[in-house]
Amino acid sequence: MSQHSDIDIDPITFEVMRSIFEFASDRMATVLQRSSFSPILADMLDFSNAIYDADLQLLSQAANCPVHLAAMKFSAEEAVKGVGPQNVHEGDVLVLNDPYRGGTHINDITFTKPIFYKGQLIGYGVSRGHWMDLGGGGAGGQAFSTHIAAEGLRLPPLKIYSGGKLNEDLLAIILNNSRTPHFIKGDVQAHLGALLAAEQELQRACDRYGVDTVRAAMSWSGSTRAPSPTRSRLSAA
Template sequence: MPSNGIEPIHGTTRASRVRESRSASSTPTATLSRRTIAIISLVTCFAEMSSETPIDPIRFEVIRNALVEATEEMASALRRSAYSTNIKTRHDFSCAIFDRKMRIVAQSFSQPNHLGSLMETIPRALEAYGLENLSEGDGILVNLPYTGGVHLNDITLISPVYLDSTPVGFVASLAHHVDVGGGAPASIGAFREVYQEGIIIPPVKFVSGGDFNRDVFDLVLAQVRAKRETAGDFRAQIAANNTGIRRFKALIG
């Protein structure tokens, strides 16, 4: 054993392994992860194409990057407009774009565990509410834990995208709200049933014709402790979805 008391393992000291670990962890991986998520999503989007269908790789990359960057711009709008530290500092949110068949085609690199949640929540919420009940400028709010939600604090806003009065897709933002009522501050505690966790929101029209539904807005705020943060975060989600709608329409228009 060396005189400094640090036992070498496989020719390196524990201190050197710590330095190597820190060096490795500082290597940027966000771009790789984001690219992987986007590629998998677009492959799903092209699932109905036959193996004989030619795909221009240059066009594929242009569209892929445009969709991913649109979700990143949504994420930036949400993060910069939000009131709570959950969103502004912890980045506990995600933004995504869906095609008209409700399949996810791009997602921001914010909270990767939301990937599985969004791809289940959006189709089920839209089918439950009814696509025929939506029009341009509308938005659906939902946090049902039984249809893909992680917990009640994760509230999703879904907005349809129309081009020349034709639905062409959807954008969605999911954000962890600081409080949704229930038996403990922040709505997180040792609860025995979901009803103790806070307000449960089935798919409801939260935005109508570009303006939020004041009745639903006031009903939700009446159940929560952090009213200022919650109100600000809801407005930030609306801003994020509006950003996504503009970018989506600019891409396909």
């Protein structure tokens, strides 16, 4: 679904919308830290959060873990591609941790939530965190493996929530493959909380400013955010 908008917005409105996008990703990070169960998320802050438009172009990202932020877009794209864009619905949350599909290593797990407004897909919230343990030969993902199959549970793109309902079978498989299931179960809910925070902020913006204005700001943010002189110099370099 194309995010392009022909509606023009003034610079002040754009700056207001940009601040909303940035606040949304920052709020995601705050929610995840405060509600996570594992020390690696709550204390070490080994996580990242961002929001994207309906074309999965970056809108904003919290100042979290750089190695996550650089790869999250590819994980989100692979997640949507894996389940099929036509199968992405309101209330769904996609999950994967496959390093060959945009992941970084097995223990970095990525959640992608499509965000809708009155039936229209307007964007995605994406939350990635380093989980304490997902099996493998060494606790915490520190195995000295010679093959990825020995590193732990590798998840392809799957729905951990479908229409707002938790996939209990998938969660049971994940928990059964972890040495720290008590942490993992709570962290799933923490990631969901972060994604719901992103959803709330984007929907609130649509309520206040109108979905067309929000889409226009998203389109402008992805294509013309950099000042023209800067773009010209970079193009000439």
